Amino acid sequence: MTAQLIDGNALAARTRADVSRRVQALKARGVTPGLAVILVGEDPASQVYVRHKVKDSEKAGLHSVLERHPATLSEADLLARIDALNNDPAIHGILVQLPLPKHIDAARVIESISPAKDVDGFHMASAGALVTGQPGFWPCTPYGCMKMLESIGYELRGKHAVVIGRSNIVGKPMALMLLAKSATVTICHSATQDLGAFTRQADVVVAAVGKRNVLTADMVKPGAVIIDVGMNRNDDGKLCGDVDFAAVREVAGWITPVPGGVGPMTRAMLLVNTLEAAERT
Ligand code: GUN
Numbered sequence: 001m002t003a004q005l006i007d008g009n010a011l012a013a014r015t016r017a018d019v020s021r022r023v024q025a026l027k028a029r030g031v032t033p034g035l036a037v038i039l040v041g042e043d044p045a046s047q048v049y050v051r052h053k054v055k056d057s058e059k060a061g062l063h064s065v066l067e068r069h070p071a072t073l074s075e076a077d078l079l080a081r082i083d084a085l086n087n088d089p090a091i092h093g094i095l096v097q098l099p100l101p102k103h104i105d106a107a108r109v110i111e112s113i114s115p116a117k118d119v120d121g122f123h124m125a126s127a128g129a130l131v132t133g134q135p136g137f138w139p140c141t142p143y144g145c146m147k148m149l150e151s152i153g154y155e156l157r158g159k160h161a162v163v164i165g166r167s168n169i170v171g172k173p174m175a176l177m178l179l180a181k182s183a184t185v186t187i188c189h190s191a192t193q194d195l196g197a198f199t200r201q202a203d204v205v206v207a208a209v210g211k212r213n214v215l216t217a218d219m220v221k222p223g224a225v226i227i228d229v230g231m232n233r234n235d236d237g238k239l240c241g242d243v244d245f246a247a248v249r250e251v252a253g254w255i256t257p258v259p260g261g262v263g264p265m266t267r268a269m270l271l272v273n274t275l276e277a278a279e280r281t
Helices: 008-028 044-059 075-086 106-112 124-132 140-151 171-180 195-199 262-279
Strands: 034-040 063-069 093-096 160-164 184-188 204-207 225-228
Touching: 008 044, 008 140, 008 262, 034 044, 034 075, 034 262, 044 063, 044 262, 063 075, 075 093, 075 106, 093 262, 124 171, 140 171, 140 204, 140 225, 140 262, 160 171, 160 195, 171 184, 171 204, 184 195
Parallel strands: 034 063, 034 093, 160 184, 160 204, 204 225
Antiparallel strands: none
């Protein structure tokens, strides 16, 4: 059996088109959704990410502002900028690109963002809303993974989902979203003994570790759905995920490719969150 692909590029394009339509409707009511992206320092990967985020929002008709600051920016000055954006009615979403320089306390910065504008979903209030099932912003990557499962009409109720990885940005919120859909959820991580014993029982595996070949074909139940959040480089410098794609696709029922899987959906969900922040005002 060769798995069917879950095409993140196609789903992201449909999501962006839907966002554009809703943006036009909001603009007709006199509201233009606004996103502020803050980059501190010159991290090359971060520069690429923020360029994409700003370009995506402009294409979808959002107002977007990119604030670039030198790596020497003080924490107090960054907090002052966030305070100004919290109070700026033209801005509905604020995203501070991580990682921040070492002299800045990232947790303090995230907590300074108004929860109403926390379109990354990293604020404690957003995390608490997810835990308790209240409305709030969901982190873009696991939210995008849920949309991918929804796009294939997959019924999670009663299924066993195994999440590999326990980060605040992906693993933990992913497990909570799957749980909210009544899946039985197992979280595996670097200290898990015999990872394969868990994944072989899984109907759904989400791999979010950041290491190549964490999931190999012998670890997959035939027909399982495999969501690959990894972004790694192989020996030839080509982008690859956490999953041994070529071999796992011969066992799985559905699989997301890298590139063209979760990545484009993460970007699309930031637009959705920003739009919804504006819709709520
Ligand atoms: N750095 C890497 N991924 C992300 C993300 O999703 N949001 C922010 N703010 N920074 C990141």
